[in-house]
Amino acid sequence: MKRHKSLHPLSREHHTGLVFAKRLKESDEANASKVKEEFYDYWEKDLKIHFRKEEEILFPFLFGHFSFEESEIRDFFLQHAEIRKMIFENGSSLESLHKLGELIHDHIRFEENKLFPLIESRLNEKDFAGIMKVLD
Ligand SMILES: [Fe+2]
Ligand SMILES: [Fe+2]
Numbered sequence: 001m002k003r004h005k006s007l008h009p010l011s012r013e014h015h016t017g018l019v020f021a022k023r024l025k026e027s028d029e030a031n032a033s034k035v036k037e038e039f040y041d042y043w044e045k046d047l048k049i050h051f052r053k054e055e056e057i058l059f060p061f062l063f064g065h066f067s068f069e070e071s072e073i074r075d076f077f078l079q080h081a082e083i084r085k086m087i088f089e090n091g092s093s094l095e096s097l098h099k100l101g102e103l104i105h106d107h108i109r110f111e112e113n114k115l116f117p118l119i120e121s122r123l124n125e126k127d128f129a130g131i132m133k134v135l136d
Contacts, residue, residue: 024101
């Protein structure tokens, strides 16, 4: 499906997110500490800011088009919270790195396949123009 251009910056960032999710999911005894270190660097420099853009810029533009009771809205915030919690807990076991990778992978898939199409079907051009202006 073709993404609305206002969502392109976020979708582009999802590509990098999927690369790091895969690395986490496939980490093993030999590379776990390096994978973890690189992931935390990526979190500080990119992913943390990506989450904020979605919560602080994208979400306000959903106002009036969504209800907070809708599962997609709840899932969006719950998934961000679950991922942040795992990152703050700072686990080093392979199990926790794999789990974190899975959560990030599933979250990006959820946004690309469910949330963003829904946003595209409900927002109007004025909203999209606003998103673009603020995200740039
Ligand atoms: Fe997100
Ligand atoms: Fe995202």
